[in-house]
Amino acid sequence: xxxxxxxxxxxxxxxxxxxxxxxxxxxxxxxxxxxxxxxxxxxxxxxxxxxxxxxxxxxxxxxxxxxxxxxxxxxxxxxxxxxxxxxxxxxxxxxxxxxxxxxxxxxxxxxxxxxxxxxxxxxxxxxxxxxxxxxxxxxxxxxxxxxxxxxxxxxxxxxxxxxxxxxxxxxxxxxxxxxxxxxxxxxxxxxxxxxxxxxxxxxxxxxxxxxxxxxxxxxxxxxxxxxxxxxxxxxxxxxxxxxxx
Amino acid sequence: xxxxxxxxxxxxxxxxxxxxxxxxxxxxxxxxxxxxxxxxxxxxxxxxxxxxxxxxxxxxxxxxxxxxxxxxxxxxxxxxxxxxxxxxxxxxxxxxxxxxxxxxxxxxxxxxxxxxxxxxxxxxxxxxxxxxxxxxxxxxxxxxxxxxxxxxxxxxxxxxxxxxxxxxxxxxxxxxxxxxxxxxxxxxxxxxxxxxxxxxxxxxxxxxxxxxxxxxxxxxxx
Numbered sequence: 001x002x003x004x005x006x007x008x009x010x011x012x013x014x015x016x017x018x019x020x021x022x023x024x025x026x027x028x029x030x031x032x033x034x035x036x037x038x039x040x041x042x043x044x045x046x047x048x049x050x051x052x053x054x055x056x057x058x059x060x061x062x063x064x065x066x067x068x069x070x071x072x073x074x075x076x077x078x079x080x081x082x083x084x085x086x087x088x089x090x091x092x093x094x095x096x097x098x099x100x101x102x103x104x105x106x107x108x109x110x111x112x113x114x115x116x117x118x119x120x121x122x123x124x125x126x127x128x129x130x131x132x133x134x135x136x137x138x139x140x141x142x143x144x145x146x147x148x149x150x151x152x153x154x155x156x157x158x159x160x161x162x163x164x165x166x167x168x169x170x171x172x173x174x175x176x177x178x179x180x181x182x183x184x185x186x187x188x189x190x191x192x193x194x195x196x197x198x199x200x201x202x203x204x205x206x207x208x209x210x211x212x213x214x215x216x217x218x219x220x221x222x223x224x225x226x227x228x229x230x231x232x233x234x235x236x237x238x239x240x241x242x243x244x245x
Numbered sequence: 246x247x248x249x250x251x252x253x254x255x256x257x258x259x260x261x262x263x264x265x266x267x268x269x270x271x272x273x274x275x276x277x278x279x280x281x282x283x284x285x286x287x288x289x290x291x292x293x294x295x296x297x298x299x300x301x302x303x304x305x306x307x308x309x310x311x312x313x314x315x316x317x318x319x320x321x322x323x324x325x326x327x328x329x330x331x332x333x334x335x336x337x338x339x340x341x342x343x344x345x346x347x348x349x350x351x352x353x354x355x356x357x358x359x360x361x362x363x364x365x366x367x368x369x370x371x372x373x374x375x376x377x378x379x380x381x382x383x384x385x386x387x388x389x390x391x392x393x394x395x396x397x398x399x400x401x402x403x404x405x406x407x408x409x410x411x412x413x414x415x416x417x418x419x420x421x422x423x424x425x426x427x428x429x430x431x432x433x434x435x436x437x438x439x440x441x442x443x444x445x446x447x448x449x450x451x452x453x454x455x456x457x458x459x460x461x462x463x464x465x466x467x
Contacts, residue, residue, distance in 0.1 A: 145302075
């Protein structure tokens with residue numbers, strides 16, 4: 001088992017502060033968490049709680065204002081933009097709510113994109129793309145353009161693009177947010193299968209049905225990690241109009 | 246000679262109850278350097294017409310000439326080559342990749358045109374300069390406003406110097422002031438010689454063009 005190995009992701013006292021017109025907003029305060037290899041973790045919480053900010057930092061799309069972020073045993077909180085971009089391309093696969101496919105590239109080309117930044121030989125690229133498309137059941141649509149596919153199919157193509165580079169971790173930001181429940185379900189099944197095959201997944205969602213599919217849930221509230229019990233209490237309070245902040 | 250010449254273009258779907266037409270007998274000439282606006286209610290076939298012109302949709306009948314190329318007679322692979330050579334695309338939802346920086350997003354079309362790395366760097370640098378976004382090159386799309394994201398998308402559409410820019414509701418997700426910025430940008434590109442074909446619902450933006458094509462239920466109407 002890999003659980004004896006070091007955690008894939010370690011956050012210690014992570015902070016993110018935004019400054020707007022002399023007001024300090026603590027988007028994330030004092031976040032401590034770990035994600036082990038092969039885990040499927042969901043990050044849940046109401047809108048504005050900091051979920052997406054946390055995922056952006058995990059994905060090296062944003063830097064923390066303070067604290068430590070150790071990715072695969074390497075501190076990454078203070079790297080230069082270009083080093084970050086390189087690690088991000090190699091280590092992280094992203095799935096976004098809005099699919100993020102490019103409309104004038106075919107399914108095949110969209111999936112191939114992350115590999116074109118790696119200087120990988122053409123033959124190997126082809127094999128990888130084919131394998132990823134087969135994995136998500138979209139190989140028969142390789143020459144289609146995104147607009148010729150349903151939302152669920154587009155998201156499967158997006159998942160293929162996320163896994164084609166064999167990343168250390170898959171980050172998914174509300175992957176079912178733009179899908180009807182049937183298609184949303186199919187995409188979640190796909191993520192579950194990938195997890196069963198060994199993928200490490202970190203997913204942001206505010207849909208409790210899907211959050212519970214993960215092995216472990218992290219609850220965020222006003223930029224802090226809270227227990228499940230507290231999260232439920234605060235959600236109830238907030239629903240009744242009580243200002244918990 | 247026209248840049249684009251469409252003759253009796255039709256597109257339809259077969260369904261259980263019969264054939265449903267999306268486009269009917271579209272005959273249209275676009276000259277080099279024109280700025281054309283396609284308007285019409287939702288479902289009129291505007292985006293489909295744009296996709297056919299840009300060769301993202303190959304499932305239609307009729308005749309399509311792109312300069313001296315008879316598109317209707319070409320295989321899908323050859324159409325793709327033409328699409329890359331002549332067209333740049335702008336979409337309502339920007340279609341930037343959120344996990345790539347502005348710089349990397351601009352590089353995408355070049356990586357699909359086998360441009361050498363060295364030339365690529367120069368072209369991206371020129372484009373960043375031309376669109377005054379040098380300071381944003383290391384930022385990610387989510388760190389930009391909607392208008393700035395669309396500006397990057399327009400920059401990406403023209404980086405490989407296409408003959409024609411096809412823009413499908415380029416301001417549809419933007420506030421008026423940012424929409425105006427994007428329209429001014431398209432106008433500037435047009436003044437510099439790029440042919441523009443846009444789809445819009447907005448009368449004010451339609452007025453930026455030389456000519457309006459009205460579609461209704463798949464037909465061109467006066």
